[in-house]
Amino acid sequence: MANIAKKVSWSSRGDDRGERTPLLNGAEDVKYTKQLSGGSKFYIGRLSTVDLDEEITTEEDIARSRPKEIPHNEKLLSLKYESLDYDNSENQLFLEEERRMSQMSFSCLEITRWLICGLIGFLTGLIACFIDIAVENLAGVKYFVVKQNIEKFTELGGLSISLILWAVLNSAFVMVGGIIVAFIEPIAAGSGIPQIKCYLNGVKIPRVVRLKTLVVKVCGVICSVAGGLAVGKEGPMIHSGAVVAAGVSQGRSTSLKKDFKIFEYFRRDTEKRDFVSAGAAAGVSAAFGAPVGGVLFSLEEGASFWNQMLTWRIFFASMISTFTLNFFLSIYHEKPGDLSNPGLINFGRFDSDCVEYNLYEIPLFIIMGALGGLLGALFNLLNYWLTIFRIRYIHRPCLQVMEAMLVAAVTATVSFAMIYFSNDCQPLGEDHTEEYTLQLFCADGEYNTMATAFFNTPERSVRSLFHNPPGSYNPQTLGLFTLVYFFLAVWTYGLTVSAGVFIPSLLIGAAWGRLSGIFLSSITSSQSIWADPGKYALIGAAAQLGGIVRMTLSLTVILVEATGNVTYGFPIMLVLITAKIVGDYFVEGLYDIHIKLQSVPFLHWEAPPTSHWLTAREVMSSPVTCFNRVEKVGTIVDVLSNTSHNGFPVVVHTVEVQDEPGKICGLILRSQLIVLLKHKVFVERASSRLSQRKLALKDFRDAYPRFPPIQSIHVSQDERECMMDLTEFMNPTPYTVPQETSLPRVFKLFRALGLRHLVVVDNENRVVGLVTRKDLARYHLGKHGLEELQLAQT
């Protein structure tokens, strides 16, 4: 199981090259015992759900009776993921540096932050522009070739050749996209939104913000969209923006081995996280032309502590991003200065005058929202089962590529079949906006409507559904299209290609929304306010997307900004909230499902409400490996080699009792110790060091974020006997809590401050335990009250 899970997990790579992702500090032994003792689930919440006691026992028995069954991933919590350190280690070096800085330097830093945010926005906009143009051209060539071919064979007969051509072209594109993702950078698969959510939550997903990931992501998304899969290019933009931000803000690229020696101050998790939020926002902004929506997305999905200055910087990055995209696209479309392409997706303009809504439509919107929630839950459930299947059986890269190609071929075949058997012809409008119309078996001057839905990039299909005049589609076409596309989209999400789920969701929703609109106008008198199905398409799209991803506030703003129309703000909100409530009743949002399936120790906004009876004492890991203020190098090296802990309390022992735990006087990180060992900062060398340069913050920053593993550091036998003084480098004021602190209280402190290690002390200030992310993420609210996840090395 561990192996299987490892193979398909986000960060699965054989060659982790010096990044062994050490475990969090904690007593794994204890946890493993729990896990092995047949354990599966611990119904901690039983106290509060006494009436369910009978059932629980039964279930527990069942679980015990088949201890060999492979547990589902979501019942585990992976020990593989490290935490990010959003709490500055305020050691002496840091404080000295901060105190040396004048007010002017801080102002310069602030200006630099704005500059970087501008740069992030600019580059993200450029990338979006590149993706857009590349997809446009590749898809254009593909559809042109296929269309020529179909037209040739429509009269001759033998359309199966066209089908094969289409399927082969699609599969070829997808193959390229699949291969680069599966073999070069598996983390680039999917939309990247779950990964960015985790990153902003404080979980270090290996390689998620690397340059290579960005390149693979961008190429991958171009291939998969051009390959005609039921995917969008919007989700990946968010990931791309985040990578750009992480790269630019550090002023260097480790992959390219290039250090510009700038922005060194920002080389730590705290600052990097802020820039990554800005990057994600810039990505959303470029994808949807929704700068405010981007800011809200970053905040809704990521930030925990709202800071006004940060928000403004994020906002600035978003603005620059959409502006850059708009500007370059206007040049590309040879209308320089015409800023009408603010995002990758252009929903077209809803004309305000003709599309009003009325009071009595509101119940209808709510019903559509509920329907969206239901369909979204179904989507998520199906995708969940599929993902479990994939985790178990489709874990070799070549299998993954083959699956992706199969989906591409099937998509082409199904689309072809649908177009072929549909006999829904519509006259070509005078100012027809459909770019790739297929005449097929229709009369001259007419076109096949099924083809506008299938023989097109999904973005264009959505736009057609929103804006084509009433009567453009017949109900059968739409119904069939919804059904088919729904299952195709379910199958597609989670493939090893880089692709987003926004557009397919919108498309499904727009299709059944328009269908509802047609239905409504058919049962009422025509020419009434019901008559415009485009409005219902928009509402349906919102409902479906809300039902799948379960965002509300940011999605409302994104949709309002993307449609350029505020009138529908209120109905969209209503629909999104309804969809969320209905959907949440059945199953979580799609991104959360995938985060859970990866066993990521994700911290939600609050501790489970029924966890008040747990205290730090029960939650913490103990005993804790501590160091003395002046510690033998040999001990440090041994501890670092033999454990995988990342943070170590530094203690002083009272003279009388030696075997008692020591009093806390600081906290030092593995990464800091590694740098100290590398630079041989030993007490015995202090005299000779006087001639040398004193170790400065710069040395830590240079090593950030890829600190070498302990194995790569050579320490001679002589050196092992030396002593190391940690005083200057440890954080002398780590946050501590007493043992009696309740879990919600610990959680609040941990979450609000973005901690990585929280030291638990007794009333003598002696270290008795350590709380890390996994200790808190372990408890979650299941169906039967509070449940405890198992920890595993998957």
Next chain:
Amino acid sequence: MANIAKKVSWSSRGDDRGERTPLLNGAEDVKYTKQLSGGSKFYIGRLSTVDLDEEITTEEDIARSRPKEIPHNEKLLSLKYESLDYDNSENQLFLEEERRMSQMSFSCLEITRWLICGLIGFLTGLIACFIDIAVENLAGVKYFVVKQNIEKFTELGGLSISLILWAVLNSAFVMVGGIIVAFIEPIAAGSGIPQIKCYLNGVKIPRVVRLKTLVVKVCGVICSVAGGLAVGKEGPMIHSGAVVAAGVSQGRSTSLKKDFKIFEYFRRDTEKRDFVSAGAAAGVSAAFGAPVGGVLFSLEEGASFWNQMLTWRIFFASMISTFTLNFFLSIYHEKPGDLSNPGLINFGRFDSDCVEYNLYEIPLFIIMGALGGLLGALFNLLNYWLTIFRIRYIHRPCLQVMEAMLVAAVTATVSFAMIYFSNDCQPLGEDHTEEYTLQLFCADGEYNTMATAFFNTPERSVRSLFHNPPGSYNPQTLGLFTLVYFFLAVWTYGLTVSAGVFIPSLLIGAAWGRLSGIFLSSITSSQSIWADPGKYALIGAAAQLGGIVRMTLSLTVILVEATGNVTYGFPIMLVLITAKIVGDYFVEGLYDIHIKLQSVPFLHWEAPPTSHWLTAREVMSSPVTCFNRVEKVGTIVDVLSNTSHNGFPVVVHTVEVQDEPGKICGLILRSQLIVLLKHKVFVERASSRLSQRKLALKDFRDAYPRFPPIQSIHVSQDERECMMDLTEFMNPTPYTVPQETSLPRVFKLFRALGLRHLVVVDNENRVVGLVTRKDLARYHLGKHGLEELQLAQT
């Protein structure tokens, strides 16, 4: 000085009836010494601004040479304001209650929260509706009477009678508004936004969320708008929403002496704050028809810890609020079901097609933003001086009312003079939207344009400036209007009437914006894209408002939602950011100025950047008054009577050393002790108490938030000898920091968790100090580096 400041401060009232607003815990003596020792300013930042040393010394000398000069209020920090306690006191009672609750109870609570938010939105919407209709009718009657009169006298001559009529009518309205505010509830003066900002920041402004305040606020705003002052009714809506929220969520009204015995769980600061955020958002939403803007306003101005569920509830309240307003207004306007009045202000619809903007206009927008920033800074500066003048000289209620009446009369006179001397006539349009047109000396079928700007509610004037066709105004009219209205608005803000500054700002901006538009179209060829001055009016309005209040993100969304047009989103953002940057260079935002002038211990988002060399040791108050776990009643009563501290660490003393500070084992609040004393929870009575009811959380909740003063509790001499066991009631796990913690670190903990007391301990866990809000708010970044404010009893 203290007396003067007290008289005009927000919470100034002679009869504080049992609400003596005790001071924060802290050693005032120490601070007073500092203050008295000639001190004025402490240039702590001098270390980092060594080059400025010479000047500083000079300034300090000057300050010392006139020690008797009344210090400006903003150099003081008032000890009058209490903090709110956003950190739950997790004592045994609380934990027991939480542990008893099943998952179902938590779900019920959550549903209740949603219901309350819905109710808050509904009531806020109703209030907005009431204000709108009342203002509309009163102003309608007034303008009708005056118009009749003017028309009568235009031909007869003797228009001075009309002027007097107008001035008297205005003054009468304003007098009523002024009297109720000045004599009944001074806290209802102004827009209420600074007060709500403070409340959400964690400062308890006395009486700010009372029912009486709401009534006075609503009546006051109706009077001042109907009285023709240069004010808006939007700001007060935000305050009203907050009061509604605070009232509804507590399930009782202390003013009406009515307890519905519901929502008792929410009777604590943490929960109440969340509802107040929702109320403020609902207020914005009703005022501008901007539900998303409302949420953002609440977050930008108030919240510190972003919680997703909370955001959704706030969003819900906002939605309901705008919907309610819309619905009832549609009924009032006899078009039920037509949801086109989402807010109090209706900017009218910007038609998307005819008003595009182009790339080369962006520099123009930026210039306008800068201009807005400059004018905003000027506005704030003038208002700042005026406010200081008012604080010193106009502090008696009757003087305040007279000033308000004077402003009303002057406004009417100036308006009349402007209209009288203007000879700018325009032909009446066929579908003229101006409701109160004045013909005056114009030819038949024409009207006086100056009158459309002055002889109108400000909302209508803004709308005219946005939408009237090109050529409706001539430049001289606009220029003069801008100039006059600017000074009127400066004079008006800060009067003792309840009124907002949003609309006047928008109006000033719209006027000079439209002027810029006219200027631009005159220097270019007509019929070009420049030709529409309405666009520039909008940009100018945004610039001016941004320059005055300095909000960006929320204001962008509010303006976008209020204009119903997304096209201008980007320019508005640009303009707002420019205005903010330019304005911040000179002076703070208007609300911040007023908060500072009230010496409120307001915590900003971050500690000053150059404060890293300060540690908890320097910042904290010490020595701290502590209690033992089991303490003599007499001691407690004496301490409560003789100090004004609000929180007391509970300590245990080690056996050996008695005079050393004790080890921390809990924290108890004054309010809790008061309740304990009131219920006589003494150890000696424990046996008899067995028969009695045990003290429960309910008793604390019943007393919340108006705990009686210690003086009102009678403790007999016998009882003074009893002991009180605090174990069950104290918070056993208060947050603590070591003495070496740097100020930014202390600040971060304090701000992120919304603390009221933070205990500073040594490495033996002994209490050595206490950090409260005023200790942190004291340090701020002045012109010469870090400065320390004085603490004063004002």
